[in-house]
Amino acid sequence: MADSILEMRGISKGYPGVQALSGVNLSVRRGEIHGLMGENGAGKSTLIKILAGAITPDEGMIRFDGTEVSALDPRRAMELGIGVIYQELNLVPNMTVADNIYLGVPVGRGPWRNPKTANAKAARLLQSLGIDVDPTAQVSELTIAYQQMVEIAKAVSKNVKLLVMDEPTAPLSSHEVARLFALIERLRADNISIIYISHRMEEIFKLTERVTVLRDGRFIATLDSATTSRSELIRSMVGRELNETYPEGCHAQDAIILEARNISGNRFIDVSFALRKGEILGIGGLVGAGRTEVARALFGADPLHSGEIAVNGRTFRITSPVDGLRAGIALVPEDRKHQGLHLSMSVGDNISLASLKALSRGGWISLDKEAERSALRISELRIKTPTAEQIAGTLSGGNQQKVVIAKWLETKPQILIMDEPTRGIDVGAKQEIYVLMKALAAQGYSIIMISSDMPELLGVSDRILVMRRGRISGELSKSEASQERVLDLAAH
Amino acid sequence: MKNFNRLASRYGMAIVLVGLIVFFSLASEFFLTQQNLTNVLRQVAMLGIASVGMTLVVLTGGIDLSVGSTIALVGVVTALCMSSLGLDMYTAALLGIVTGAVVGAINGLAVTVFAIPALIATLGTLTAVRGFAFILTDGIPIFGFPPEFSYLGRGMIGPIPVPVLTMFVVFVIGWVILNRLEFGRYLYAIGGNREAARLSGISVGITLMITYVLAGIFSGVAGVIMLSRLNSAQPNVANAFEMDVITAVVLGGVSIAGGEGRFTGVIFGVFIIGVLSNGMVLLNVQDYWQLVVKGGVLMAAVGLDQYYTRVGRRAASKKQSDAMISAPQSVP
Numbered sequence: 001m002a003d004s005i006l007e008m009r010g011i012s013k014g015y016p017g018v019q020a021l022s023g024v025n026l027s028v029r030r031g032e033i034h035g036l037m038g039e040n041g042a043g044k045s046t047l048i049k050i051l052a053g054a055i056t057p058d059e060g061m062i063r064f065d066g067t068e069v070s071a072l073d074p075r076r077a078m079e080l081g082i083g084v085i086y087q088e089l090n091l092v093p094n095m096t097v098a099d100n101i102y103l104g105v106p107v108g109r110g111p112w113r114n115p116k117t118a119n120a121k122a123a124r125l126l127q128s129l130g131i132d133v134d135p136t137a138q139v140s141e142l143t144i145a146y147q148q149m150v151e152i153a154k155a156v157s158k159n160v161k162l163l164v165m166d167e168p169t170a171p172l173s174s175h176e177v178a179r180l181f182a183l184i185e186r187l188r189a190d191n192i193s194i195i196y197i198s199h200r201m202e203e204i205f206k207l208t209e210r211v212t213v214l215r216d217g218r219f220i221a222t223l224d225s226a227t228t229s230r231s232e233l234i235r236s237m238v239g240r241e242l243n244e245t246y247p248e249g250c251h252a253q254d255a256i257i258l259e260a261r262n263i264s265g266n267r268f269i270d271v272s273f274a275l276r277k278g279e280i281l282g283i284g285g286l287v288g289a290g291r292t293e294v295a296r297a298l299f300g301a302d303p304l305h306s307g308e309i310a311v312n313g314r315t316f317r318i319t320s321p322v323d324g325l326r327a328g329i330a331l332v333p334e335d336r337k338h339q340g341l342h343l344s345m346s347v348g349d350n351i352s353l354a355s356l357k358a359l360s361r362g363g364w365i366s367l368d369k370e371a372e373r374s375a376l377r378i379s380e381l382r383i384k385t386p387t388a389e390q391i392a393g394t395l396s397g398g399n400q401q402k403v404v405i406a407k408w409l410e411t412k413p414q415i416l417i418m419d420e421p422t423r424g425i426d427v428g429a430k431q432e433i434y435v436l437m438k439a440l441a442a443q444g445y446s447i448i449m450i451s452s453d454m455p456e457l458l459g460v461s462d463r464i465l466v467m468r469r470g471r472i473s474g475e476l477s478k479s480e481a482s483q484e485r486v487l488d489l490a491a492h
Numbered sequence: 493m494k495n496f497n498r499l500a501s502r503y504g505m506a507i508v509l510v511g512l513i514v515f516f517s518l519a520s521e522f523f524l525t526q527q528n529l530t531n532v533l534r535q536v537a538m539l540g541i542a543s544v545g546m547t548l549v550v551l552t553g554g555i556d557l558s559v560g561s562t563i564a565l566v567g568v569v570t571a572l573c574m575s576s577l578g579l580d581m582y583t584a585a586l587l588g589i590v591t592g593a594v595v596g597a598i599n600g601l602a603v604t605v606f607a608i609p610a611l612i613a614t615l616g617t618l619t620a621v622r623g624f625a626f627i628l629t630d631g632i633p634i635f636g637f638p639p640e641f642s643y644l645g646r647g648m649i650g651p652i653p654v655p656v657l658t659m660f661v662v663f664v665i666g667w668v669i670l671n672r673l674e675f676g677r678y679l680y681a682i683g684g685n686r687e688a689a690r691l692s693g694i695s696v697g698i699t700l701m702i703t704y705v706l707a708g709i710f711s712g713v714a715g716v717i718m719l720s721r722l723n724s725a726q727p728n729v730a731n732a733f734e735m736d737v738i739t740a741v742v743l744g745g746v747s748i749a750g751g752e753g754r755f756t757g758v759i760f761g762v763f764i765i766g767v768l769s770n771g772m773v774l775l776n777v778q779d780y781w782q783l784v785v786k787g788g789v790l791m792a793a794v795g796l797d798q799y800y801t802r803v804g805r806r807a808a809s810k811k812q813s814d815a816m817i818s819a820p821q822s823v824p
Contacts, residue, residue, distance in 0.1 A: 301691055325693045339691055342684045344751050353681055354692040360674045367672070407692070 004063075005030045005162055005193045006051075011060035013046055020046040021057070024219045026212055028162065031191040033184065035204040035211030035225065037237055039487075040287075040452045043217040044197055048164055051195075052084045053077035065161060083155030084164040087171075089147050091154075093140035098122035100139055101154045125157055130186060145176035149183060156187070163187065164195040169203060170288045181207065199286045199491050201230055213237055231484075238454070238483035246459030247434055250478065251441040252279035256313075258298075258329075258415050258446065263307030265297040268470040271307075275415065280437060280447045282461025284454075285490045290470040291450045292334055295417045298448075299331035300324035311414065325354065330408035334419035334450070336397070340404040343393030347385050348374040350392050350403050355410035377406035381436065398429020405436070416440065417448045422456060434460055454483050466490050504800060505745055505760040508793055512764060516771035523774055530653065536766035537655035538563075538714040540759075542733070543740045544666035545596075545707030547758045550741050551670075552700060553683040553750025554603060554610035556707050559714075560733035561621035562595045564726070566715025568625045571634040571725030574641065581641045588719075589712035595621055596708020600701040618734070625727035634725040645720030655717045662710060663759060669706075670755045679703060683750025739790050740765050764789070 006028040013021040021043045028034045038044050049055045051062075053072040062069050064080050091100050098118045107121065108114030122135035131149045139147060148168060155163055165184075169177045184207060187194060198204055204211055205225055213220040213236045220236050258275040268290035275281050283291045296302040298309060300318040308315050309327070316327040324331070333339035342350050351374045352359055359370050374388045381402045385395055392403055401421065408416060421437070422430040437447055437460060451457040457464060464476045466489035474489040516523040542559050549556045570588030573579045579587070595617055602613035647654040670676040678699045681689040690696050719725055744761030746753030768789060772782045 299691075321691050321693045322695065331691065333691060338685070339687050342681055342688055342751070344684045345680060349677065349680070353677070353689075353694075356674045356677060363673050363675060365672060365674055365677065411693075 003030050004028060005032075005065055007061070007063040008047075008051075009061045009063075011047065011050060011057050011062075013050065013055065013057045019217055021050075021217045024060075024214065024217070025222075026195075026219075027222065028193050028195060029209075030193055031188060032210065033188055033194045033196055033208045035208035036195055036197045036214070037199070037204065037211055037233070038214035039237060039454055041216075042214040042237075044214060045166070046217075047214070048084060048166060048195075048197070051077070051082060051164060053082075078158060081159055081161035082164070083158065083160035083162070085148065085151050085155065085166065085168060087166050087168075089144075089151050091139045091147055091151060094138065096136050096138055097126075097133055097142075097150050098135035100150060101125065101135075101157050103154075105157075122153075125153055129153055129156060129183060131183065143176075144171045145173075145179065148172075148180070152183060152187075156192070160192060162193045162195065164197070166197045167199070167287075168196075169198065169200065170286075177203075201233065201491050204233070205230070234484050234487050238487060246456075247438040249438055249442070250279075250462045251438070251444075252462050253277040253444075257311065259308075259310040259313075260294075260298065261308040261310065263294070263297065263309065264305045265293060266302055266305075267293045268297075268467070271467075271472055273465055273472065273475075275446050275448060277414075277446055278441050278444050280441050280449060280460055280462045282457045282464040283448065283450045283467060284452075284457045284464055284486045285467035285473075287452060289467040289490065291467050292419055293470075294467070295331060295419050295448065295450055296333075298324070299329050299417060301331065301333075325411055325413070328412075328414035330354075330411055330413035330416050332401075332404050332408060332416065332418040332421060334423065336400055336404060336424070341392055341400055343391070345392060346389045347378070347383065347392050347395070347403055348388030351377050351388075351406045351410060354407050355412075358410075373410060374406075377409065381406050382432065396426070396429070398425040398432065401425060401429070401433065402436075405433075409440075413445070415446045415448065417450075419450045420452060421449060422451075422453065430456075454486065457486065458483065504796060505743060505757050505764065505793065509760050509764050509767065512767045512771065516767065516774065520771065520774040523771060526651075528770065528774070530651070530656075532763075532766045532770045533656040533659070534653050535770060536762050537653070537659040538718055538733075539736055539740055539765065540659040540762045541662045541710055541714045541717070542737045543744075543758055543762050544662050545710030546734075546737045546741045547666060547744070547746055547753070547755065548669065548676075548679055548703050549610070549707050550738075550746050550748060551679045551683045551750055551753060552703055553686070554700070554703070555614060555738070555748075556599060556704065556711075557611070557614040557734050558595060558599060558617040558621055559707075559711050559737050560730040561618050561625065562592050562708060562711040563715040563718055563730040563733060564625040564728065565595065565621050565628075566592050566712045567719035567722075567725045567729060568628050568634065568727055570716055570719050571637065572628060574637050575634055581638055581644075585644070585716045588716050589709055592708040592710075592712020592715060593705050594708070595711070596705040597701070599708065600704030603704065604697040604700050622727070629725065629727045631727060633727075635723070637723065642720055642723055645717050645722075655721070658713065658717065662713065666758075667755045675699065675702065680751055683747075684752070736765065739786070743790060743793050764793075 004027050006026065008024065008026040011021055011024045024043065024047060026047065036044055050057050053074040053076055062072060069080065092103065101122050102118050107118040119135045126133055126135060131153060133142065133146050133150060139150060142150065168180060172180060184194060196207055208225045210222055211225055212222045215237060223233065253276055255277045256274045257277045260271055260273050263271050271294055285291050293302065297304045300320045300323045303319060309318055311327045316323065318324050318327060337343060342353065348371065352370045356365060359366055359373065371388065378385060378388060383402045383406065384399050392400060395403065422433050441447055449460060458481055462478055464481050464486065465472055466474045466486055468490055476485055522528055546556055546559065566588040569591045570584045573584035573587050574581060599614050599617055602608045603610050644654055649657055678689065678694050681692065681694055682696055682699060686696060718729060722729065740761040741758055742748060743764055744753065744758030746758060768786065769782065772785065
């Protein structure tokens with residue numbers, strides 16, 4: 001144990017209704033690159049937040065650098081030498097590289113900042129790490145890859161001993177990944193330990209010495225990367241308990257309702273697929289694989305660079321949500337609060353918003369018709385709200401999501417695209433959404449569901465497409481689909 | 493107490509208005525006379541008309557600082573049409589209002605096509621439009637309109653002054669837009685959440701464009717009435733008038749961030765300002781102190797409103813979570 005920099009034992013953390021972590025162990029050796037893997041919801045981010053001092057565990061022991069640390073807060077974590085590179089970078093865009101690195105650290109004498117000293121110091125630091133960035137450049141002018149490196153340099157400048165990197169390669173091109181790996185190797189040579197979180201197997205095998213796997217908030221195993229096979233690793237990650245039941249039945253008919261032909265756009269290339277009437281088509285893949293981008297382009301929220309979209313055999317030029325609606329496509333976006341719902345508007349106003357044209361004559365809204373439609377949807381979708389006048393923002397997440405779905409059903413779409421339809425919703429409401437989706441499919445609606453929740457993807461979809469790095473990497477029928485196969489197609 | 497909070501959050505500005513009326517009625521025997529109340533209405537007519545346009549703009553999350561300058565330019569253009577071009581007063585008034593619409597269109601273009609923040613765009617027109625008013629007049633007031641022109645600003649229809657009647661007509665238009673028209677609903681949607689509005693199939697650019705043009709038209713109407721009342725076109729008229737208009741709209745409970753606010757509230761906001769100014773004159777409050785009181789009332793009213801909205805929201809969300817806890821769970 002003398003050579004370990006970090007020992008976490010029996011870490012537990014619970015929230016009302018969820019046990020995020022129960023009895024998790026993590027041990028990282030000095031100078032080791034240690035992989036941390038697990039599906040969405042496995043508890044990786046909770047563990048990292050505990051390590052960064054952002055949240056306090058209910059139980060468990062943390063030993064860092066030979067001493068036991070009980071109360072870890074963000075400041076203490078930083079002083080101990082724990083640094084975290086989150087996916088969302090923490091840099092001030094309008095300041096220079098040097099100013100960002102030494103933000104909050106006095107450089108110069110007294111209150112006076114000496115830009116020359118800061119720049120020279122930053123230049124030496126960057127050079128020692130092999131990062132070719134001008135310390136006087138503005139951070140906002142750098143690519144994401146370089147911004148990430150600046151953040152790593154900032155951590156190193158604070159004498160970091162353990163650096164946590166959360167999916168650092170997700171936004172990078174393969175060329176940039178190679179540069180990042182070179183930097184990581186250099187940090188290892190300097191005896192800095194690294195916890196490396198990634199969904200990408202190849203990276204885990206290439207970089208790490210050992211890898212710890214979490215599942216459903218539990219510690220599964222710490223494996224030796226050199227002696228573990230890819231399939232062993234996948235097996236330890238999946239096997240997530242399927243303790244929820246999903247409504248039965250496939251309502252897919254033969255008629256093809258939507259066809260995407262070689263569509264390309266922002267972050268996806270050459271995607272083709274067909275959707276049948278009454279079918280629930282699941283799209284799986286890692287976060288950042290281009291699934292949301294495909295959904296947005298189909299609906300017209302983002303522009304399509306090339307390719308064709310046909311609905312009922314007729315080609316549509318879809319360049320705005322108005323076009324999407326005209327083609328009979330509706331999108332329930334992944335970010336409910338910012339894209340789906342008007343939190344400050346009433347439930348009724350939200351439900352009618354996308355279909356006001358049909359409820360109006362010469363611009364005048366028929367309030368009676370509007371109230372009638374909202375009341376119908378509220379009872380049909382069993383939206384729990386005192387009245388239609390209730391402000392939407394005061395409803396629970398599940399009921400908010402039903403309001404969004406009601407809004408889109410009111411546009412009489414043929415195709416409903418649902419991006420992470422149950423994110424942030426409690427278990428009971430999730431079930432209701434699944435039942436609703438099946439009922440809609442039975443009524444002849446076609447549904448495309450993007451989901452990062454593996455049991456949900458397998459349980460609800462009639463057929464599954466898997467995306468990887470902007471392309472479709474495979475298609476699985478209901479009978480072929482398993483957690484292993486989806487993960488295998490998603491991660492590489 | 494709970495009931496009081498709910499009443500206060502819903503009818504706050506109405507309560508303030510009634511309170512002011514009661515106070516001034518007790519403090520001055522002249523306040524509650526028909527003559528004086530007509531005066532109050534006459535004094536707020538232009539404010540009321542311009543505040544309708546401002547309400548539309550503020551609901552979308554924007555702002556229009558060019559109101560005062562537009563009123564001046566509209567007056568100048570209308571005056572020149574009559575005195576220099578010899579047009580009849582109706583054509584002249586119409587051209588004046590069209591001028592207001594053009595200023596609004598420029599604001600709209602700047603905000604939508606060029607994506608200039610509304611505060612900056614209309615700060616630009618505030619300055620430039622005032623400049624045009626001076627250029628067209630050489631800085632000298634214009635006189636000499638047909639005598640019947642003064643009817644628009646000073647005439648009466650029965651017991652009601654024409655400007656007051658115009659204000660009520662514009663109020664009805666504003667109320668209809670915001671409570672009955674598809675267009676009005678879109679203003680709330682854009683101000684409340686622009687991206688969600690776009691994804692709901694709303695043409696955000698066109699809607700904003702129309703909104704700024706409407707604001708320009710309402711400023712134009714106010715400008716024509718102002719010209720008729722003064723019976724001379726002065727390029728420096730209505731200076732900083734937009735600040736009064738914004739005050740009325742905000743007093744009326746419209747969120748400066750957009751998306752929230754009822755039109756009836758704005759009517760109360762306008763009348764609060766009218767009653768307050770009138771009452772202080774009746775009580776012989778010194779001009780300088782009047783400014784201090786107006787500023788204080790704005791801050792106090794909005795501060796209280798914010799407070800009661802927060803209290804109201806907390807109560808509502810508590811009720812909701814209680815309901816959720818007691819509701820039967822559909823899954824074991």
